[in-house]
Amino acid sequence: MEYENDYSYIRDNYSRLILNSARSPKSAIAISKETKISLGTVYRRLEILKKYGFLKISGKIENGNKVMIYHNKPKRYHVQNPRISYILDIIDKNPGLSFRDLQRFSGYPMGTLSNSLSNLEKDSKIIVKRSKRRSNYFPRNISPSEFPTLINLRKETSRRIILFLVENQKGTFSEIRNFANKSPSTVSLTLTNLIENNIIRRVSGLRPYFELQNIQLIHNALMRSEPNTIDKMKDRFADTFSYL
Incomplete structure (x- = not known):
């Protein structure tokens, strides 16, 4: 399932509440009851959060039925982190910018920014297009056909x-x-x-x-x-x- 502007959903209050609830493994129904968010909205956000690697997914049998269990991954590079959220926002608004441009926009030291970008790439939160001279950074919701x-x-x-x-x-x-x-x-x-x-x-x-x-x-x-x-x-x- 595809959603436009996925990161706008990831950063909204529903996703923050769902991720906080899923700090301990829970089913979608349990998350909905705890957060008071409608079950349909919970399922839609879970799909997006799963797509971008924020959740561990497992299953268990309850009353003869298989139930999916969602667990918030204990990573430092979630969008709740203000630095990560800021970097993602810059990339989302300036797709294709270079490392130098990103450093100028963010004001972060080279080492801090480089480490954050490396982990964001490993966690599949951004796409990096590399050439001999530079690297360019894109949000995940952009087609590679638009990169050039x-x-x-x-x-x-x-x-x-x-x-x-x-x-x-x-x-x-x-x-x-x-x-x-x-x-x-x-x-x-x-x-x-x-x-x-x-x-x-x-x-x-x-x-x-x-x-x-x-x-x-x-x-x-x-x-x-x-x-x-x-x-x-x-x-x-x-x-x-x-x-x-």
Whole structure:
């Protein structure tokens, strides 16, 4: 079962009460009675908490029926920890950010942040996309197909090119270079990278031009990383997004 914005559910009061109740092994019915939360809500939160590794699950036989028992894992890296909650919130609001950006946003020392991120990755609370030069961090509810776009939206030249093509739908090398205000070599390398990541494509002809590969994917990535930007773009370029 999939839920949108899982971490918003994990951080809510229902999940905190359920995790606190499950410090000793209990069935869903027992948790519902203790927390005064409806059984349906308890089951929905248990599914999410189980998905992200917060609970140990076991079974026992009661009156001839198998009953699932839930136990809150005794780990330090739960979202109730203010530091962990803060780091997860930063990643959730800034998907694809690098370690350096995360350190700048959080203000945590390198060692503290590195250790927390390592344990969050081991506990399957975040996804880390590694390359030769850097690591980029994502919440668990984002599809890997969005990773390249989100990463490139965090790079100045790539972002300017993507936004130019969203606004204009297509552009020649000269038009893109003038808008990006970068050297020809920088723009050329960036365009090559965007093509290799299947974000844009080059259309051949008498006057070759570049366009976005998948406007829906760009729209989704912008909604996650820059909702204010996409709102402005919807107002100004309604035709571009009319089919989304």
